[in-house]
Amino acid sequence: MGLINWHERYSVNIAEIDEQHKQLIKMINELHDAMMAKKGKDALLPILNQLASYCIKHFSIEEKMMQQHDYPDFADHQAKHQKMTAKVKALINDVQTGKSSVTIDVMNFLKSWLDKHIMGTDQQYAPFLNSKGVS
Numbered sequence: 001m002g003l004i005n006w007h008e009r010y011s012v013n014i015a016e017i018d019e020q021h022k023q024l025i026k027m028i029n030e031l032h033d034a035m036m037a038k039k040g041k042d043a044l045l046p047i048l049n050q051l052a053s054y055c056i057k058h059f060s061i062e063e064k065m066m067q068q069h070d071y072p073d074f075a076d077h078q079a080k081h082q083k084m085t086a087k088v089k090a091l092i093n094d095v096q097t098g099k100s101s102v103t104i105d106v107m108n109f110l111k112s113w114l115d116k117h118i119m120g121t122d123q124q125y126a127p128f129l130n131s132k133g134v135s
């Protein structure tokens, strides 16, 4: 059992996006495992960097889909993505400079962010995009 487990309730009924959300969960679990194994920043930083690039890639794919279909809450959703990207980048910077480490608080933040974002913000576009034929 990882820190987060995929559940059908996370599904947005868009196969590509569900796969990406599963991948994000996998990366957060990987980071959690490394933290639990008390791995140093040499092991944590590559995982964090991978997580950051995957988030950026995933966010831009979601944003393109929303834009393509004139999703009414696009700006707000994009702002949430940008805020998260900035947080992960700041975390990488703090770990890099030794200002902070990957702690259980950081893991809980990532877990609750993902949970809230997939269950709340992403779920909001699901019926809209599904109704436009995106699946």
Ligand SMILES: [Fe+2]
Pocket: 021, 058, 062, 118, 122
């Ligand atoms: Fe998402």
Ligand SMILES: [Fe+2]
Pocket: 059, 062, 077, 081, 117, 121, 122
């Ligand atoms: Fe999103």
